[in-house]
Amino acid sequence: MLGTAAGKATGLTETRHDTRRRHRLISRKIWLPKLLYDAIPYFYLASGLAAFFATLYITEWFWVLPHYLLFSIVCVHLGVIVYRRRHRSPRRQPEEAL
Numbered sequence: 001m002l003g004t005a006a007g008k009a010t011g012l013t014e015t016r017h018d019t020r021r022r023h024r025l026i027s028r029k030i031w032l033p034k035l036l037y038d039a040i041p042y043f044y045l046a047s048g049l050a051a052f053f054a055t056l057y058i059t060e061w062f063w064v065l066p067h068y069l070l071f072s073i074v075c076v077h078l079g080v081i082v083y084r085r086r087h088r089s090p091r092r093q094p095e096e097a098l
Helices: 013-027 034-055 064-086
Strands: none
Touching: 034 064
16 A cells, blocks of 8 residues: 555555556457568568668768667568568477387
8 A cells, every 4th residue: 555645545446457458458469451461571671671771871970870770670680580480380299109
């Protein structure tokens, strides 16, 4: 229980309800069309490569350049991870001795 300046105890019920509501919103599954779902890794790769090549055309070394590079690295990395996880071959089961 938390106390107030008046010394009265306050309950945590409102905080608990807010926390539960946020967890439900975050953990809710989202349905995407199959075409969009299959295109996500390619979108990440394309946006990462586009951001990387955009850094070649920045004429001044502003604060934008490190952000573009970081964004491009994260997008390419995320695209490769998503692609590899979706196209992972199933592990072979050990064959039983006959």
